Structures are given as structure tokens and as C-alpha cells.
Amino acid sequence: MLDNMAVILFRPKYPENIGSVARACLNMGCENIILVAPQNFDMDKALPLATAHARHLLEHARIVDTLEEAVRDFNAVYGTTARTGGWRKGIMSPATLAGAANEKMRDGGRVAVLFGPEDRGLTNDETKLCTGLVTIPTNWENSSLNLSQAVLVILYECFKRSLDKPFTPAGPPEERLTTVEEQEVLFENMREVLLDIDYLRDTNTEYWMLPVRRFMSRINLKRNEFNLLMGICRQIRWATGKK
Structure with missing residues (x-):
């Protein structure tokens, strides 16, 4: 059901948790797991929690060194x-995330959900690579x-959500969605252009x-639209440099 979705665990600390995650993924039909620099990965400790049914998910889990490497090929x-507030605005509920993810997958995109280390979660720098943020509402007395x-x-x-609107591929999309890596290239070019025209402050x-990132995250940006925006950025930089 969730063939185009992956779970990314960033620097997980406990192999037992990785095993339990594998079992949860199997239950929900998401068989793609990526481990980013796991701190104490031990297959013998993870397998009992995964059970024999999810063993293949652990054996085929992709292990990478950096978060950038883990996310670069996904479209969202x-x-x-x-944590909320400050840098973390526009946070979605799991149900809202499900709708956004399902829409991207129906367009032929690949989606990942990123989970930080058990003891501290994701930092602000790490969340910059995210299309959006999601939080699970809990009892305020114990949110962990x-x-x-x-x-x-x-x-x-x-x-x-996939049962309500199942994703059924009908051949390649007319124009593929942009990857996270391409989106980061576009954001950097937009940042430089906005600095050139004095729209952004030099600090922070x-x-x-x-706000630009949040706006762009609501768009299923296609590769041809990426090329269009990159061309506009180049032309603005040329014009400001010429002036």
C-alpha cells in the first residue's frame, strides 16, 4: 500500500527500537527503511523485536552516513x-501529513518520513531539509x-489514506516531481537572489x-517548473550584476 514511502531513522540509538520499527512498517505496508549513521546497530538485538515476519525489512534496510544522502532522491x-514554535511553524497533524503524502505519491512521487534520535529528536538544521514537519498530539503531561x-x-x-485513495501507477508522470536535493539547490539560488535585491536581511x-520554504512545500513542484524558477533566478542575478 505504501510502496512509494520510506521511513528514515536518523542516528537511532537502540537496535531494539529499530527492530520494533521494522515490525510497525510491515504492519502498515511500508517496507522501505533507511538508517542514517545508526549508533549501536546490532542485528541480533533488533531481530527479536522485528519478529521473523519483518526480518527481511531489517536485512534489506539501507544504511547511509549522512542525512543529505538519505533524503536526496525523495520528492518530499x-x-x-x-517541539513547536520558533523555527518550527506550520506543523501538521499525522492525518494532514497523510493527505499531503498521498497526493504526492499519486503524482508518482516518492515520500519519506524522518525520525530523529530517541533522546533529542531533530535539530533546526536537520529540519531544514524537510518539506514539512509533523507532530503527534499527546497528553501534555507526557508527550514522549x-x-x-x-x-x-x-x-x-x-x-x-491510501485505502481511501489508493495509488495506482498509470505509467510515468508527464513531468517528474523535483527531489529534495533539487529543492535545496533552488532554495539556495532563491536566497542569493533575494539578498541581491535587498529583500532579505544579511543576518540569519x-x-x-x-516562509518561502513553507510556501514551496505546499506545491508539488515539477522538474520543468524547477527549471523555470532557476532560469528566473539566473536572469535576476545577471540583471542586478549588470546594473
């Missing part, structure tokens, strides 16, 4: 967070969830780019 990446619980809740919402430009 949604980061999970328990086990990693596999969080994975299960979010995948459950995505699984439900990443913060002032947040």
Missing part, C-alpha cells in the same frame, strides 16, 4: 517533532513516545527563508 521529506510508537501512528494515518537569512 516530512520530519517529526515534539517510543520511536516505534511514533512510526506506527504516522504510518497508520498514511495507510488509512535561513530564518527569513522559512
Whole structure:
């Protein structure tokens, strides 16, 4: 059901949690797991929690060294967070995320949900690579969830939505969606252009780019649209330099 979705675990600390995540992924039909620099990965400790049914998910899990490498080929990446406010605005609920993810997958896109380390979650710098952020509402007296619980809740919402509007590929899309790596290239070019025309402040430009990022995250940006915006950026930079 969620063939075009992946779960990315960034620097997970406990192999037992990785095993439990594998079982949750199997339950919800999401068989793509990416581990980014796992801190103490031990297959013998992870397997009992995964059970024999999800063993193949652990054996075929992709292990990479950096977050940039993990997300670069996806068209959208949604980061999970328990913290709100400040840099973290426009945060979605799991149900809202499920709708956005399902729409992108129906357009032929690949979507990932990113989970940070169990002890601290994702930093502001790490969330910059995310298309959007999602939080799971909980009792305010105890907002901490086990990693596999969080994975299960979010995948459950995505699984439900896929049943309402199942993704059925009908050949390649007319124009593919942009990847996260391409989106980052576009954001950097837009940032430089906005600096050139004095729209952005020289200090803390990443913060002032947040509204732009949030706006762009609501668009299923296609490759031809990426080329169009990159061309506009180049022309503006040429014009400002000439002036």
C-alpha cells in the first residue's frame, strides 16, 4: 500500500527500537527503511523485536552516513517533532501529513518520513531539509513516545489514506516531481537572489527563508517548473550584476 514511502531513522540509538520499527512498517505496508549513521546497530538485538515476519525489512534496510544522502532522491521529506514554535511553524497533524503524502505519491512521487534520535529528536538544521514537519498530539503531561510508537501512528494515518485513495501507477508522470536535493539547490539560488535585491536581511537569512520554504512545500513542484524558477533566478542575478 505504501510502496512509494520510506521511513528514515536518523542516528537511532537502540537496535531494539529499530527492530520494533521494522515490525510497525510491515504492519502498515511500508517496507522501505533507511538508517542514517545508526549508533549501536546490532542485528541480533533488533531481530527479536522485528519478529521473523519483518526480518527481511531489517536485512534489506539501507544504511547511509549522512542525512543529505538519505533524503536526496525523495520528492518530499516530512520530519517529526515534539517541539513547536520558533523555527518550527506550520506543523501538521499525522492525518494532514497523510493527505499531503498521498497526493504526492499519486503524482508518482516518492515520500519519506524522518525520525530523529530517541533522546533529542531533530535539530533546526536537520529540519531544514524537510518539506514539512509533523507532530503527534499527546497528553501534555507526557508527550514522549517510543520511536516505534511514533512510526506506527504516522504510518497508520498514511495507510488509512491510501485505502481511501489508493495509488495506482498509470505509467510515468508527464513531468517528474523535483527531489529534495533539487529543492535545496533552488532554495539556495532563491536566497542569493533575494539578498541581491535587498529583500532579505544579511543576518540569519535561513530564518527569513522559512516562509518561502513553507510556501514551496505546499506545491508539488515539477522538474520543468524547477527549471523555470532557476532560469528566473539566473536572469535576476545577471540583471542586478549588470546594473
